[in-house]
Amino acid sequence: MSKASCDIVKDLLPLYYDNVCSGDSKRMVEEHLVDCQSCKIELDRLKVDFKLPEEEIEIIRKDSNVIKNISSFWNRSKVKSFAIGVIISIVLVSLIFFGYNYLFHLNTVNVPTNVVEISQVSQLSDGKIVYHVEITDGYALNEIVYEMDDNGNFYMTPVRPIIKKKAHSPYGLANGYDFFDIKNMDLNPNGTTIKALYYGTPEDNILVWKEGMDLPQASEEIENMFHFE
Incomplete structure (x- = not known):
């Protein structure tokens, strides 16, 4: 193989340095570098240029x-x-x-008594007190909460959610008859007897019955309504 000129070797040096030239070219460059100081210097310069500090x-x-x-x-x-x-x-x-x-859905609002009418309060033959309640604002009644104080005052408090719903037939608690069994009601653990019955709260209520009140006898129709076998 004839010796390559310096121009050819210098053109191949970058490829040689990157090890991407062919085997024959690599051998040719290495043979040339044995005797050529100038191309060695050029190769060293390439190494310096490509080496980062x-x-x-x-x-x-x-x-x-x-x-x-x-x-x-x-x-x-x-x-x-x-x-x-x-x-x-x-x-x-x-x-x-x-x-x-x-x-x-949560019943958190008390129904004020200015929209409540209690009527036809009477007494069944078995001693239960029966009455008719009507909520006059047209909204449904969801629940009755019971509370008794130490003086024997019993409160039946009607409660609703904040967002009210219209009452629809059958009206349930919003319009109808209900009864209260004073003799068998056991809600006070200290043994206090019920002396008065109120519809509402201790602050806002309607008296339904109190001890000593003489109630009329319930009609036959109402008696039959609450006659349980």
Whole structure:
């Protein structure tokens, strides 16, 4: 093989340095470098040009670590943000659910007595007190809460949710007859007997019956209505 000229070898040096030239070209360059100082110097210059200073290598290493840290923080942040989003969603759904039930289903509002009419108070043959109650504002009544104080005053408090619903037939508690069994009512653990019966709260009520009151006998129709076998 004839010796290659310096121009050809210098053209091949970058490929040789990067180890991307063919086997024949590599051998040719190496044979030429044995005797050519000029091409050796050119090869050394390539090595110097492509070798980064330690300071730059350290900076790149630090930059690389910063990028890795940023990437790791970003990934953790995404997981954290997702978890926070899930928690917030659960809290919001819970608030909506409980808020809806509180407004529409939980009976928290007392019905004022200015929309209540108590009439036809009488006594059944078995001693029960019977009466007719009508809520006159046109809204449904959901529940009656019972309470007795230490003086024997018994309160039947009508309660509703905050968001009221229209009353529809059959009207249930909002319009109809009801009875109260004073003799068998055992709601006071200290043994106090019932001395007065009120429809409403201790602050806002209608007297239905009190001890010593002479009630008329219930009609046959009402008697049959509450005749239980």
